[in-house]
Amino acid sequence: AQKITQTQPGMFVQEKEAVTLDCTYDTSDPSYGLFWYKQPSSGEMIFLIYQGSYDQQNATEGRYSLNFQKARKSANLVISASQLGDSAMYFCAMREPNFGNEKLTFGTGTRLTIIP
Amino acid sequence: EPEVTQTPSHQVTQMGQEVILRCVPISNHLYFYWYRQILGQKVEFLVSFYNNEISEKSEIFDDQFSVERPDGSNFTLKIRSTKLEDSAMYFCASASRGQGSQPQHFGDGTRLSIL
Numbered sequence: 001a002q003k004i005t006q007t008q009p010g011m012f013v014q015e016k017e018a019v020t021l022d023c024t025y026d027t028s029d030p031s032y033g034l035f036w037y038k039q040p041s042s043g044e045m046i047f048l049i050y051q052g053s054y055d056q057q058n059a060t061e062g063r064y065s066l067n068f069q070k071a072r073k074s075a076n077l078v079i080s081a082s083q084l085g086d087s088a089m090y091f092c093a094m095r096e097p098n099f100g101n102e103k104l105t106f107g108t109g110t111r112l113t114i115i116p
Numbered sequence: 117e118p119e120v121t122q123t124p125s126h127q128v129t130q131m132g133q134e135v136i137l138r139c140v141p142i143s144n145h146l147y148f149y150w151y152r153q154i155l156g157q158k159v160e161f162l163v164s165f166y167n168n169e170i171s172e173k174s175e176i177f178d179d180q181f182s183v184e185r186p187d188g189s190n191f192t193l194k195i196r197s198t199k200l201e202d203s204a205m206y207f208c209a210s211a212s213r214g215q216g217s218q219p220q221h222f223g224d225g226t227r228l229s230i231l
Contacts, residue, residue, distance in 0.1 A: 035219060045159070045207060045222035052217055091159060101147055101171035101214035106159040 003027065004092050004107035012113045013082050020067070021077040021110045023092030032096050034075040035104065036066070039089040048090075051075055079112075087114045118142045122208050122223035129198055130231055137193045137226045139208030148191045149209040149220060150183065152176070159207065165191065166214060195228075203230045 005024045013019040025034065036048040049061045051068045059066040067076040079086055089111050093104040121140040129135045141148055150162040163183055164171040170183065182194045191210075195202055205227050209220040 033215075033217065037222070042224075043205060043227075044224040045209075047219040047221065050217050050219060093159075095215070097215065098172060101164045101166045103149065103161040103164050103172060103174075104151075104159075104220060105161065108158045 003105045004094050006092055006107035006110050008110045009108070010111045010113070012115055014115050015084060016081055018078060018080045019082050019086075019112065021079070021090050021092075021112065022074070023076055023107060024072070024074045025092075025094050026073065027094065027096055029096050032094055033102075034066070034068070035093045035095065036064070036075075036077045037091045037093060037106075039091060039109070041088070045091075049077065082114050084114050084116060087112060120208055120210055120221050120223035122206075122226050124226060125224065126227045126229070128229045128231060131200055132197050135195050135198055135228065137195075137206050137208075137228070139191045139193070139210075139223055140189050141191055141208065141210030142212075142221055143189070145210035145212050145221075147211040147214040147220075148183075148185070149211075150193045151207045151209065151222075152204040153207065153225075154204045162193070162206075164214075171214070198228075198230045200230050203228060 032053045034051045038046045049064045051059045051066045063080045065078045089109045091109045092107045095102045148165040153159045163173045180196045205225045207225045208223045211220045
């Protein structure tokens, strides 16, 4: 079974609109962390935002926010006021406990294209 | 801002040859990782490393792979006898902590092409 599921392979959004990228996850561990990374066409992986399983509030980081619904096991990324530079692949990833050195498990990603 | 540095950015190697991918993690980080991404696919975990030993490795990380931290700054991934299916982007990552909210910081990757 997939641990991280991103059901939107591609999305097209008009510039300045808000966009929500979906991510659902599967874990039986109560302690975990969820990360979103951006991968532009140049290939690097850029950390965007983090949500911990025990965090009471949804994470926010500038134009990025996380819609964390723990009961539904979803952690959707919301980008407000999208810009042309937001065009990229976006990956959701989960970290689960593993004796202190915890790998990331990634989803298949969503390719976001911002239309001028 | 400190960053993870990977060299080379692109490596072309004949099948069966050995290849060493190099990484300089962020200087005060203690936790290190290698991931790979086959073209058009998701990022996959290879190995994690802490305190001079492997913490965890995936099924992909077979006997052909090894990692080393030869000095206080470099972290290398060696593939002893490359196969065509090793062609991928390889990412090194480092973190100040192995858990919690501290993110893993990724390098720009090394694109490995096996001919």
